[in-house]
Amino acid sequence: MNQPARRYLSSLAAAGVRRIPRGHSKGPAEAPAPEPGDAEAALTALAAEVRECTRCSLCKTRTQAVPGEGNPHPDIVFVGEGPGADEDRTGRPFVGRAGALLDDIITKGMKKQRADVYIANVVKCRPPENRAPTSEESEACRPFLERQLEILAPKAICVLGNTAAHLLLDNDLPMSRMRGQPFAWRQIPVVPTYHPAYLLRSPEAKRPAWEDIQRLMKVASSS
Numbered sequence: 001m002n003q004p005a006r007r008y009l010s011s012l013a014a015a016g017v018r019r020i021p022r023g024h025s026k027g028p029a030e031a032p033a034p035e036p037g038d039a040e041a042a043l044t045a046l047a048a049e050v051r052e053c054t055r056c057s058l059c060k061t062r063t064q065a066v067p068g069e070g071n072p073h074p075d076i077v078f079v080g081e082g083p084g085a086d087e088d089r090t091g092r093p094f095v096g097r098a099g100a101l102l103d104d105i106i107t108k109g110m111k112k113q114r115a116d117v118y119i120a121n122v123v124k125c126r127p128p129e130n131r132a133p134t135s136e137e138s139e140a141c142r143p144f145l146e147r148q149l150e151i152l153a154p155k156a157i158c159v160l161g162n163t164a165a166h167l168l169l170d171n172d173l174p175m176s177r178m179r180g181q182p183f184a185w186r187q188i189p190v191v192p193t194y195h196p197a198y199l200l201r202s203p204e205a206k207r208p209a210w211e212d213i214q215r216l217m218k219v220a221s222s223s
């Protein structure tokens, strides 16, 4: 596992902590902590908790929750908005048309495999009619994302679209103002770029998005 994640879990164990702390004071019930050094077990425990979660009304309309997937020791984590119909059906993040474009970005652009990175969303359950999650839904689900990021301790986070950027960066700036600016979440560099679903609707945004991805790779390699 990477050093930040090992330090984090070891420090919890050294302090006698047997459960992973929440990243938010109103977070959902805590999952049992895995043995120090086992990020995969921590993510599995968190995913089980997500699948049982009823903290917001999205639990009533989901087919299944979509906790996230990928390398438990990634250099890069992508964070999107929320599951769509394909994700709700399969339980996996970014598997529809937008997911295919993200796959292309990862494999053709970054020369990596999807399994090299971790992919998650702000909300883990599909908002009806693919609407954006409400601020209440995003806040209810925030502790899951923050705990994922604590466990994963990546070198860089790429936020895909305004919903993820606004939640993690605590601002309400348009993407045009955020792109290219240095941001961080708890000292981890954050690179904002367009959501792949937006790129499907606005192909002219693909070039600036590619510039963002190049910056993401540079940031991750220098962290």
Ligand code: SF4
Pocket: 050, 053, 054, 055, 056, 057, 058, 059, 065, 123, 124, 125, 137, 140, 141
């Ligand atoms: S969206 Fe998040 S907070 Fe809401 S029910 Fe699903 S897992 Fe729980």
